[in-house]
Amino acid sequence: xxxxxxxxxxxxxxxxxxxxxxxxxxxxxxxxxxxxxxxxxxxxxxxxxxxxxxxxxxxxxxxxxxxxxxxxxxxxxxxxxxxxxxxxxxxxxxxxxxxxxxxxxxxxxxxxxxxxxxxxxxxxxxxxxxxxxxxxxxxxxxxxxxxxxxxxxxxxxxxxxxxxxxxxxxxxxxxxxxxxxxxxxxxxxxxxxxxxxxxxxxxxxxxxxxxxxxxxxxxxxxxxxxxxxxxxxxxxxxxxxxx
Numbered sequence: 001x002x003x004x005x006x007x008x009x010x011x012x013x014x015x016x017x018x019x020x021x022x023x024x025x026x027x028x029x030x031x032x033x034x035x036x037x038x039x040x041x042x043x044x045x046x047x048x049x050x051x052x053x054x055x056x057x058x059x060x061x062x063x064x065x066x067x068x069x070x071x072x073x074x075x076x077x078x079x080x081x082x083x084x085x086x087x088x089x090x091x092x093x094x095x096x097x098x099x100x101x102x103x104x105x106x107x108x109x110x111x112x113x114x115x116x117x118x119x120x121x122x123x124x125x126x127x128x129x130x131x132x133x134x135x136x137x138x139x140x141x142x143x144x145x146x147x148x149x150x151x152x153x154x155x156x157x158x159x160x161x162x163x164x165x166x167x168x169x170x171x172x173x174x175x176x177x178x179x180x181x182x183x184x185x186x187x188x189x190x191x192x193x194x195x196x197x198x199x200x201x202x203x204x205x206x207x208x209x210x211x212x213x214x215x216x217x218x219x220x221x222x223x224x225x226x227x228x229x230x231x232x233x234x235x236x237x238x239x240x241x242x243x
Contacts, residue, residue, distance in 0.1 A: 001033045001034070001043035001044075001046050001076065003033075004072075004075040004076065004081065005057075005075050005081050005082050005083040006057065006064065006071060006072040006074075006075040006081070006083045007033060007072070007075075008083075009059065009064050009083040009084065009085065010064050010065065010072075013059075013062070013064050013065060013085060014065060017065075028067075028219055028220075030067055030219075031043060034072075034076075034212070034215075035067035035068075035069075035072070036067075036212070036215050036216050036218075036219055037215075037216075037218065037219025039218075039219065040215040040216075040218045040219050041215075042211055042212060042215050045211070045231070045234070045235075046076050046077070047077070047204065047238045047241075049077045049078065049079070049201055049204060049241075050079075051077075051078050051079070051080070051193070051198055051201050052133050052134075052196075052198070053078065053080070053133065053134050053135075053136060053192075053193060053196055053198065053201075054078070054080035054081065054082070054104060054133060054134070054135045054136070055074050055075075055078055055080070055081045055082070055135070055136050055137075055138060055189060056082050056084075056095070056098065056099075056106070056135055056136070056137045056138070057071050057074065057075070057081065057082065057083045057084070057138050057140050057185070058084055058085075058086040058095075058137065058138070058139050058140065058149060058153075059071065059083065059084070059085050059086060059140045059141065060085075060086055060139070060140065060141030060142070060145040060146070060148075060149060061085065061086075061141075063140050063141045063142075063145070064083070064085070064140075067216075068216065069140065069185075070184040070185045070186035070187070070209060070212065071083070071138070071140040071185040071186065073185075073186040073189075073205070073208055073209055073212055074138075074185065074186055074189045074205070076208065077201070077204065077205055077208060078189075078201075082095075082098055086139070086141075086149050086153070088148075088152050091155050096155065098135070099135070099155075099159075103132065103133055104132065104133055104134075104135040105128050105129055105132035105133065105134050105135065106134075106135045106137055106156075106159040107122070107126065107134050107135065107136055107137065107159060107160055107161070107162045108137045108150075108156055108159050108160070108161050108162070109136050109137065109138050109161075109162045109163075109164065109188060109192055110139070110146075110150050110161055110162075110163065111163050112161060112163035113163075114147070114150055115161045115163075119157070119160070119161055120160035120161070121160065121161045121162075121163060122160060122161070122162045122163065123162075123163045123165070124163070124164065124165050124195060125195060126162055126192075126195050126196055128196070134192075134196055136162070136189070136192050137156065137159070138185055138188060138189065140185050143182055162192060162195065164183075164188060164191045164192065164195070166183055166187075166191070184209065186205060186208070186209040186212075187206065187209055189205055190202045190203075190205035190206040190209065193205060200237075200240060200241040201241070203237045203240070203241075204234070204237045204238055204241055206237075207230070207233050207234035207236075207237040207238075208234060210226070210227050210230045210233065210234065211230040211231055211233075211234045213226045213227070213230070214226030214227050214228065214230040214231075215230070
């Protein structure tokens with residue numbers, strides 16, 4: 001697997017840590033790329049996808065260090081994925097430069113109920129101006145952290161909001177959500193790709209997440225609640241994309 005934006009951010013954030021990061025399962029010997037137990041690594045299965053969409057991932061502090069984080073799965077598949085640590089008091093100038101690039105149409109993905117009345121909101125649909133590419137902005141952290149990032153990022157207020165209605169409960173068994181319908185970051189990415197019209201890429205993203213979910217649990221002592229046919233289903237989704 002080629003090193004991508006989230007891998008580089010992980011290394012940068014780890015280098016600034018003042019003490020060892022103690023994630024759950026800290027004794028597991030993990031692959032340095034997919035962060036799964038090295039016996040169940042999925043790096044050899046990463047496909048080459050082409051997408052007109054881009055993703056800007058804004059991580060809440062140490063979220064990028066957590067091996068269970070699913071945001072890295074987006075960067076595995078979508079070439080134009082950018083990753084930064086979110087900061088409340090200042091904005092990374094690289095983020096501002098990216099948002100100002102002519103090719104992009106930035107869209108913040110967040111529930112419509114939190115957007116002010118005057119803000120442009122797309123609900124389960126998206127209209128992208130001609131000659132522009134969508135840059136989907138995702139907050140990556142707990143639900144509480146994501147709400148904080150949404151409220152305290154005034155430089156993003158100028159961009160429209162895309163609100164996704166989950167069709168089903170999250171399949172993420174690795175971490176529990178405080179909201180019944182809250183999706184993992186990679187599941188959100190799969191949904192917005194489909195809304196954008198890239199249904200095949202959305203299906204592959206969902207299947208890649210499913211495979212990560214299953215293989216990650218294989219490296220744990222608890223009962224695996226994931227899809228035992230995840231690898232088969234993932235390979236089938238990739239093949240359908242080639243047709």
